[in-house]
Amino acid sequence: MSEAFTVEAVEVEVVRPVRARLLRPGQPEDSVVYKSDAEESAHHFAAKAADGTVVGVGSLHFEDRRAGVEPFGTPGMRIRGMAVEDDWRGKGVGAGLLEAMLEVGREAGIQEAWANARSKNLGFYERSGFRAMSSEFELPGIGPHVVMCAMIKAKKGKPADVGDDAPEPEAD
Ligand SMILES: CC(C)(COP(=O)(O)OP(=O)(O)OC[C@H]1O[C@@H](n2cnc3c(N)ncnc32)[C@H](O)[C@@H]1OP(=O)(O)O)[C@@H](O)C(=O)NCCC(=O)NCCS
DSSP: OOOOEEEEEEOHHHHHHHHHHHHSTTSOGGGGOOGGGGSTTOEEEEEEETTSOEEEEEEEEEOOOOSSSSOOOSSEEEEEEEEEOGGGTTTTHHHHHHHHHHHHHHHHTOOEEEEEEEGGGHHHHHHTTOEEOSOOEEETTTEEEEEEEEEOOOOTTOOOOOOSOOOOOOOO
């Protein structure tokens, strides 16, 4: 049976506790403070259950992809920090978060969305139209990853403002 949830834009403080618990268990608090959180283009989304409990999170910022194979669709948008609470997985929460983030890209004139995805989650990204764009690589302390990418059909008249000083790539 499907359970109701909504997806909304939130402040970074809402997503960090979920990132910490689900993506960086046992790691120091600052491991969930991504450099990209400070980007002007950073957006954060939370999926909330009917009672307002946060059950999933995801973040994005505008950054061109530099790793993996061509074509590099620019301007690009990177998706990070995707995490859904255990007992909410498999209910469309992750897909709902991804869709909200892709919509930001469409509105902004972004051409491709990409992520350093954990290898075990390739199927999840593929279901939302992403394709593997690299061979598998290891991110220290986290495990095997693959660069996943989806081309975005931008809405007309929505050029993105992506600066030249994109941040260094970090982990997922
Ligand atoms: C990966 C994750 C975000 C997926 O969220 P979710 O809410 O369970 O995903 P959804 O229910 O929206 O799944 C959408 C589709 O992807 C499929 N899917 C989900 N996770 C998958 C996986 N790991 N492998 C293959 N397919 C997967 C679902 O079956 C569903 O398919 P359908 O469209 O045929 O029904 C979640 O499992 C999670 O938080 N995992 C732990 C943290 C993590 O690894 N984060 C991602 C870092 S890259």
